[in-house]
Amino acid sequence: MKTRSFVWRIISFTRKNYIWAVLLQLPRRLLPLVPALLVQQIIDHLTQHRQLDATIWSLLGLMLGYLLARVTALMAVQFTERLPMFKTETLLRTNLLEHLLSQPGAAALPRDSGDMINRFQKDSGNPGFFLVMGAFVFGMSIETLVALFIMARINMQITVIAVLPLLVGNIIVNTLGKRVEHYRRKSRETSSAVSNYLVDMFGVVQAIQVASATPNIVRRFHGLNNQRRVASLRENLFSNVVLGVFGTGIASISTGLILLLAGSSLRTGHFTIGDLTLFIAYMGGTIGRFSDEMIAQITRYRQLAVAQERLTELMPGATPAALVTPGSFYQQIATFDTPVSMPQIEERLExxxxxxxxxxxxxxxxxxxxxxxxxxxxxxxxxxxxxxxxxxxxxxxxxxxxxxxxxxxxxxxxxxxxxxxxxxxxxxxxxxxxxxxxxxxxxxxxxxxxxxxxxxxxxxxxxxxxxxxxxxxxxxxxxxxxxxxxxxxxxxxxxxxxxxxxxxxxxxxxxxxxxxxxxxxxxxxxxxxxxxxxxxxxxxxxxxxxxxxxxxxxxxxxxxxxxxxxxxxxxxxxxxxxxxxxxxxxxxxxxxxxx
CATH class of the missing domain: 3.40.50.300 (P-loop containing nucleotide triphosphate hydrolases)
Incomplete structure (x- = not known):
């Protein structure tokens, strides 16, 4: 199953909760556009003695209303965005357990115990987190479109030139997707190796003591832990440094272009100080952050592909869709108040x-x-x-x-x-x-x-x-x-x-x-x-x-x-x-x- 189909099935499973999570992102992300508009009005009033569209007290009232609305929206979002994440984790872990428990009891596990614990704990959380951040990025995309519309109405040329570097940066990051998958896979593999070794080590403590092998065991553990540390460091460096250059770095280039282009427009009077303040605020706080989040979401999508692959490997013999299809076991535990009882015999043994x-x-x-x-x-x-x-x-x-x-x-x-x-x-x-x-x-x-x-x-x-x-x-x-x-x-x-x-x-x-x-x-x-x-x-x-x-x-x-x-x-x-x-x-x- 392709990753996009995997994501769509999860969205379909949590559609009610996810729709609410997406809709509540709109007020959360659109409200931050208001302060820049108000500041633009105030600065133009101070620098060019323009008539304000409202009194100063009305503006202060609007700011207070904005703060209250922002807090309310944030509280609502914090509550709703957790539900799809938790439901997705529950579905994946339940389906994995149901498949494992349905296999012949004496059959070998598909992976070592430590590796399976690692996959259950970490990889099963990736899809839900991707959904939550997807809703957040969707809200930011609407916020960005509205911000671009406002900026284009003020000056189309500066808007287009400022946005181009961000588009180029996202395209470059998308081409680096395979490297993202490589580093994530290596990081997960070394982490699983450490978990495996810990499980094995705790299971044979007495044998280690009898053989006086503690120094060798500790030395081996240090070696595995060092491999895990190096792999995690490489993944973090690539994600935060290399990819960060195309996010924060290019956003800074766009801001610099705005400052350069705004000079001539300010002299001709087609661009005001208030407009410049609004452009910089939107570019740094809205469009620049949207670019960062888009780059991060592209990275998370590649990491999700690795998580999907690792979870599917725990279900040998099952169809790819079995991982994200609610099974009978999930239906039984869907309500915590379901009474547990022993099945009744239908036909006694003769x-x-x-x-x-x-x-x-x-x-x-x-x-x-x-x-x-x-x-x-x-x-x-x-x-x-x-x-x-x-x-x-x-x-x-x-x-x-x-x-x-x-x-x-x-x-x-x-x-x-x-x-x-x-x-x-x-x-x-x-x-x-x-x-x-x-x-x-x-x-x-x-x-x-x-x-x-x-x-x-x-x-x-x-x-x-x-x-x-x-x-x-x-x-x-x-x-x-x-x-x-x-x-x-x-x-x-x-x-x-x-x-x-x-x-x-x-x-x-x-x-x-x-x-x-x-x-x-x-x-x-x-x-x-x-x-x-x-x-x-x-x-x-x-x-x-x-x-x-x-x-x-x-x-x-x-x-x-x-x-x-x-x-x-x-x-x-x-x-x-x-x-x-x-x-x-x-x-x-x-x-x-x-x-």
Whole structure:
């Protein structure tokens, strides 16, 4: 999408607010023309003893009225011009988030975390600011046209000669647009490199300390920061010095031409001192500033093209228009008082079928091949296998966290075309091997904005065997758990994620090796409570990865994977008789238990 189309779509999106912002620029910009006209009248009265069109008191009254009107116009503009800017930022950031959240969960981000933060924070603000300044420049253009009309009525020749240098300057600046884009792109890239490095550095602080690598890390950071400083300095020098010459410098040339040409006209009496004062005031304060702002707006337009390019890169696979088209997510958050509620299940799970499911990681042969699986309502199905056998990959492909390459998934016989969107609460809930927690309270990590009452929260905590842990925390559920849950143990992190899952009533519960951070007794208690809850409420279907004997013995069906394929399936008793692979896994479970 071309930049002008991008701008037009944003204007169309904010058209009501933007029209008001543009219209209110007219009184704001036209009012500054009044003082020069009044001064012209007063000076001509003093120097040539002309009759004033009004009394001195009337002029003073006009000046006071002008000041009050100017203040009122400025206040109105300050309020209205912010709305298009904020709405545009909200639209862009919301669409970016919606696109990212709609992608398979295990897919890589289009850019590094630091770079994405930089683009979200800085580039998303450029379009809105461009719109606001566009309204301002439009108001200045009307002001300039009126000023030129007044000047032309006084002396056409001086007006034309004074304006020509400004036109030439704007044409030259427009030809330098590519350089503007180059410097802006370089500045943004080096800034993103610094952000990336900071994110990576904070994520491996312990590794840096253990390796005694702090001096090298700091030295590298200084190097990146210096590159950013140089790139920003070059952009600012080019924008403020080189381009400034064609703004302020040429405006000064125009003022000098007025002074030179006015001399002969003053001698002939066709030009008065008041006229000269008005010309200089308009040239320096109105037309000269308009030239500066036009040059700046041309620069901002080129910078906007870079911002548009960088934001579009965060939406791979989407149409260019998706960035500026209000999506369903934007419609939902358009009103802050929209109640948040859990979607209601339309069709309860009776049967989940997986047919010939295949996936290979890009550039490798690792993955899963022709997997077939069948779950009935209320079943407890366990996937087991050695390390690297494809257990986690299978779960992720079923849930849409990885995009399947072959095969199909059926929910009650109906094909699930978009697993990423389908396998969410209330259809399914998932706890991964390494759950992600936020640096907020334990309660907020459990609810994630869902309006759960205290009974629902406490029931989920009880099911996850978390009640004693909560009691031991300083502020209970209101305890801030720190970045990634650093104040919790590995087992507490796992059970917090499990609590979050249990708080949402879902038809299918999926666990990826919940045993990895839990002791045998705690895990056994968790499964007992979950199955007891199943008897009290409704049948719960579970699909999980585990190699522990206690879990395998509870399973209705066990799926044994080897090198991405189903090696065998059945109950513990059946597999011990028929599957050497399962017997090896069973033996390793005994050794682990003895340790």
């Amino acid at each position: 049967q989940l079928e997986v047919h010939n499911l295949s996936y290979a990681y890009p550039g490798t042969e690792r993955g899963i091949t022709n997997i077939n699986l069948r779950l009935e309502r209320g079943q407890f199905v366990v996937i087991t296998g050695r390390i690297g056998s494809g257990k986690t990959t299978l779960l992720r492909v079923i849930l849409g966290l990885l995009a399947k390459q072959e095969g199909e998934i059926r929910w009650n016989g109906a094909v699930v075309n978009d697993p990423t969107a389908f396998f969410r609460p209330p259809h399914s809930a998932y706890t991964g091997q390494t759950p992600h927690l936020f640096s907020t309270t334990l309660r907020e990590n459990i609810t994630l904005g869902l309006p759960l009452n205290e009974i629902q929260v406490q029931r989920a905590i009880h099911t996850a065997v978390m009640e004693r842990d909560v009691e031991m925390l300083a502020d209970g559920l209101e305890t801030i758990i720190g970045p990634k849950g650093i104040k919790l143990s590995g087992g507490q992190v796992q059970r917090t994620a499990a609590t979050r899952m249990f708080a949402r009533s879902s038809e299918l519960l999926v666990f990826d090796d919940l045993s990895s951070a839990l002791d045998v007794a705690t895990e056994q208690q968790l499964w007992e409570r979950l199955l007891a809850r199943q008897k009290e409420e409704h049948p719960i279907t579970c699909l999980l990865v585990s190699h522990r004997r206690a879990v395998l013995q509870r399973a209705d069906t066990i799926l044994v994977l080897k090198e991405g394929r189903v090696e065998a399936s059945g109950t513990v008793a059946e597999l011990l008789l028929t599957s050497p692979e399962f017997r090896a896994i069973w033996s390793s479970g005994r050794e682990e238990a003895s340790v």
